[in-house]
Amino acid sequence: xxxxxxxxxxxxxxxxxxxxxxxxxxxxxxxxxxxxxxxxxxxxxxxxxxxxxxxxxxxxxxxxxxxxxxxxxxxxxxxxxxxxxxxxxxxxxxxxxxxxxxxxxxxxxxxxxxxxxxxxxxxxxxxxxxxxxxxxx
Numbered sequence: 863x864x865x866x867x868x869x870x871x872x873x874x875x876x877x878x879x880x881x882x883x884x885x886x887x888x889x890x891x892x893x894x895x896x897x898x899x900x901x902x903x904x905x906x907x908x909x910x911x912x913x914x915x916x917x918x919x920x921x922x923x924x925x926x927x928x929x930x931x932x933x934x935x936x937x938x939x940x941x942x943x944x945x946x947x948x949x950x951x952x953x954x955x956x957x958x959x960x961x962x963x964x965x966x967x968x969x970x971x972x973x974x975x976x977x978x979x980x981x982x983x984x985x986x987x988x989x990x991x992x993x994x995x996x997x998x999x
Contacts (some may be wrong), residue, residue: 889974892987893965893994896980902998908957915949964997965990 899905923942925935968990969977976986 871953885943888976890974890987891969891972891974891977891990892980892983893977894980894991895961897991898961898994898998902961904960904998905957908953910944912950912953916946919949960998961994964994967997968993 899909919942923938925938930938965977968974972988972990972993974988974990976989980991982988
């Protein structure tokens with residue numbers, strides 16, 4: 863008898879909290895990540911840094927192919943690729959963190975509960991792309 867009473871009380875409590883939380887409409891925002899990556903100054907900065915690193919790595923590992931064996935050349939290419947990938951992953955992580963921070967700030971300012979990427983939403987939601995681009999100055 864006592865466990866049934868506790869179960870009923872728990873169910874009523876959960877229903878109360880659920881209904882109390884439904885007072886306002888859920889705010890839905892969307893952000894066009896492709897546009898953010900093309901227009902945001904920080905995204906452009908990170909792309910330029912990656913391009914610069916790629917050129918530096920290419921210059922550093924450029925060797926006259928007549929002077930080394932095929933195995934050595936493949937090994938150097940692999941080292942260059944690994945170095946480039948490491949830099950790329952670091953820059954991508956940093957940019958993703960900045961984008962996440964900007965999206966969270968805009969969501970809080972606009973009182974939005976859920977943010978989706980534009981590609982995942984056919985229609986609806988408030989487009990916050992411009993505000994995110996502005997945050998990434």
